[in-house]
Amino acid sequence: MKILTQTELIDELYKIGAIKIEDIILKSGDLSPIYIDLRLVVGHPDLLRSMSKLMWSMVQDLEFDLICGVPLTAIPFAVVMSVDNNIPMVMRRSSPKTYGTKKLIEGKFQAGQKVLVVEDVITSGSSIMETVQSLKSVGLEIEHASIFVDRGQKGFENLENNGVKVRSVLKMSDILARLMDNGIIKSEEKARIQKWLRETESKIDIEPCS
Numbered sequence: 482m483k484i485l486t487q488t489e490l491i492d493e494l495y496k497i498g499a500i501k502i503e504d505i506i507l508k509s510g511d512l513s514p515i516y517i518d519l520r521l522v523v524g525h526p527d528l529l530r531s532m533s534k535l536m537w538s539m540v541q542d543l544e545f546d547l548i549c550g551v552p553l554t555a556i557p558f559a560v561v562m563s564v565d566n567n568i569p570m571v572m573r574r575s576s577p578k579t580y581g582t583k584k585l586i587e588g589k590f591q592a593g594q595k596v597l598v599v600e601d602v603i604t605s606g607s608s609i610m611e612t613v614q615s616l617k618s619v620g621l622e623i624e625h626a627s628i629f630v631d632r633g634q635k636g637f638e639n640l641e642n643n644g645v646k647v648r649s650v651l652k653m654s655d656i657l658a659r660l661m662d663n664g665i666i667k668s669e670e671k672a673r674i675q676k677w678l679r680e681t682e683s684k685i686d687i688e689p690c691s
């Protein structure tokens with residue numbers, strides 16, 4: 482299987498409509514001029530596998546016992562990483578079940594085990610922190626997160642300040658540079674998007690977590 486290079490990957494993501502140069506409301510409520518929609522990747526199994534292999538290559542030197550994808554979009558990436566490398570997975574529910582076992586974290590684990598958290602896109606890092614807190618509440622330990630796209634706003638810094646080190650495959654700056662190289666955006670548009678990303682960054686904070 483051919484592993485895509487960074488530029489091939491950006492071209493492919495643009496081709497399937499996963500990189501959108503249009504105003505879209507973020508989780509934060511801000512209207513962003515660019516949006517990365519990796520939910521579309523499940524419709525392209527070769528691309529999903531290629532992206533998961535790249536995510537794995539960024540973290541394979543680290544020590545962890547389990548993998549946990551942030552629900553929902555990162556779960557397919559976490560499954561491929563788990564199956565390809567024979568590392569067990571756990572799954573976080575958005576709220577504990579009110580029936581049956583009433584568990585928040587599903588799967589087989591023991592307190593003290595180290596979990597690699599997997600996420601598709603980070604903006605503030607708040608989605609990762611919600612999963613990290615749930616994992617910690619059952620005694621699991623989290624040191625690292627594997628991300629596909631870091632929007633280059635404050636997520637990296639917010640997560641590091643909360644004890645989670647981030648390794649990402651792509652940064653928003655790589656995406657913007659490639660979109661300009663292949664003529665999809667012009668330099669004025671790139672500058673406009675970069676200005677927006679810089680200006681909104683100062684508003685992006687997350688609560689410190691214990």
Ligand SMILES: O=C(O)c1cc(=O)[nH]c(=O)n1[C@@H]1O[C@H](COP(=O)(O)O)[C@@H](O)[C@H]1O
Pocket residue numbers: 506507508509515516517518519554601602603604605606607608609632636
């Ligand atoms: O809403 C976002 O910030 C966001 C931006 C983007 O380009 N793509 C995208 O998928 N998102 C969503 O926002 C989440 C990450 O935002 P944070 O929790 O602020 O880091 C991701 O899990 C996505 O659900």
